[in-house]
Amino acid sequence: MKINECYFANKNYLFSEIADKVEHFKKDRLNQKIYNLGIGDVTLPLDTKLVDVMERALKEQTHINTFKGYPPETGYDFLKNAIVCTYAQMGIKISIDEIFISNGAGCDVTNILNLFKDVTAVIADPTYPAYYDSNVLCGNDVILLPLNKSNDYKMSPSSLSTDKSYLIYICSPNNPTGATLSHDEIEKWVEFANLTKSIILFDNAYQCFIEDNSPKSIFEVDGAKSCAIEIASFSKCAGFTNLRCGYTVVPKSLTRQDVSLNSMWRRHQCTFFNGVPYHIQKGAEYVLSDEGKEICKNNIEYYKQNAKILRQHLSNSNFEILPSNNSPYVWIKIPLDMTSWQYFDFLLSTYGIVCVPGSGFGVGGEGYIRLSAFAKREDILDACKMLT
Ligand code: PLP
Numbered sequence: 001m002k003i004n005e006c007y008f009a010n011k012n013y014l015f016s017e018i019a020d021k022v023e024h025f026k027k028d029r030l031n032q033k034i035y036n037l038g039i040g041d042v043t044l045p046l047d048t049k050l051v052d053v054m055e056r057a058l059k060e061q062t063h064i065n066t067f068k069g070y071p072p073e074t075g076y077d078f079l080k081n082a083i084v085c086t087y088a089q090m091g092i093k094i095s096i097d098e099i100f101i102s103n104g105a106g107c108d109v110t111n112i113l114n115l116f117k118d119v120t121a122v123i124a125d126p127t128y129p130a131y132y133d134s135n136v137l138c139g140n141d142v143i144l145l146p147l148n149k150s151n152d153y154k155m156s157p158s159s160l161s162t163d164k165s166y167l168i169y170i171c172s173p174n175n176p177t178g179a180t181l182s183h184d185e186i187e188k189w190v191e192f193a194n195l196t197k198s199i200i201l202f203d204n205a206y207q208c209f210i211e212d213n214s215p216k217s218i219f220e221v222d223g224a225k226s227c228a229i230e231i232a233s234f235s236k237c238a239g240f241t242n243l244r245c246g247y248t249v250v251p252k253s254l255t256r257q258d259v260s261l262n263s264m265w266r267r268h269q270c271t272f273f274n275g276v277p278y279h280i281q282k283g284a285e286y287v288l289s290d291e292g293k294e295i296c297k298n299n300i301e302y303y304k305q306n307a308k309i310l311r312q313h314l315s316n317s318n319f320e321i322l323p324s325n326n327s328p329y330v331w332i333k334i335p336l337d338m339t340s341w342q343y344f345d346f347l348l349s350t351y352g353i354v355c356v357p358g359s360g361f362g363v364g365g366e367g368y369i370r371l372s373a374f375a376k377r378e379d380i381l382d383a384c385k386m387l388t
Contacts (some may be wrong), residue, residue, distance in 0.1 A: 075101025126361030178327025
């Protein structure tokens with residue numbers, strides 16, 4: 001039996017590496033308080049109304065008339081209908097059979113590679129590490145587009161040849177930099193993708209943090225339905241990092257080699273995935289109701305306020321940060337002559353502050369760290385006092 005040797009070409013998974021380092025540190029320094037501004041996991045508890053909804057749904061499983069077995073592989077219609085309505089409120093027409101409920105964006109953004117062969121992936125550097133890692137593990141070619149001051153931390157197709165097709169990963173607002181593409185900038189990508197028969201994977205895991213008029217869905221842009229797949233998550237907008245629920249929109253008009261990618265993804269999900277639990281989907285449906293949206297808004301505001309406090313404090317303390325109000329992350333230039341892993345060790349050992357070293361998001365992230373605003377307010381305030 002031959003194994004996939006690509007698994008050894010790749011470094012460890014970034015967030016596991018950080019978790020291991022922190023665990024090791026905690027064992028060495030039992031009394032040190034840890035300020036976790038690292039991994040980007042939510043900290044606010046779930047609202048009791050949301051939990052009541054899920055509890056009621058779970059209790060349905062105790063009655064013969066309401067018991068449910070396997071969920072539909074692509075999700076229950078009640079949740080898909082709620083998603084259709086959410087798109088409609090944004091002026092976007094998506095039909096119910098274009099929506100695939102998943103157990104989070106992480107799985108879909110990586111598993112989608114199963115639909116394609118001989119992939120050349122186009123990935124921003126720095127960005128969410130799963131895009132690069134999943135392509136390396138599959139042995140795919142990768143083109144990294146550096147994000148830096150000179151391009152305003154935004155990727156554009158201008159350096160790419162129009163002679164071939166690509167799988168293009170767009171994360172807007174970008175994790176980790178927070179840079180957000182405007183309508184015109186996304187339009188350029190859509191034109192390029194349609195011209196080259198490429199596919200855009202639009203990861204909008206952070207769309208609920210957008211404050212300005214940047215698109216919250218790639219389908220706000222004309223022409224996107226013939227070149228884009230949108231991947232969304234309830235993790236950050238509704239605190240579902242543990243519950244696990246997300247969805248992917250594959251338009252029916254999206255074809256390559258005369259084959260519908262919607263049908264292919266349906267086939268994929270029915271084979272590789274057995275659906276999300278009923279009570280979790282009921283919770284996600286509630287999140288999309290007026291009442292649920294209001295509850296989530298409060299939590300999102302809390303994290304946004306955390307981000308504002310961090311940004312304001314760091315700017316006043318002469319740290320160089322990327323000015324983005326659309327992101328729960330703060331991207332910071334390291335003020336000392338250290339690599340990002342050295343600065344990670346420095347912050348952890350000196351203050352107990354956990355950050356994410358920029359190089360973990362790609363070589364282009366070297367010289368930077370990312371702080372997460374998903375932390376508790378008191379930890380944000382304490383971290384501010386220490387980072388001067
Ligand atoms: N996409 C991006 C850009 C992320 O930052 C994350 C998680 O942090 C994910 C996807 C994964 O989200 P989920 O929890 O839905 O798997």
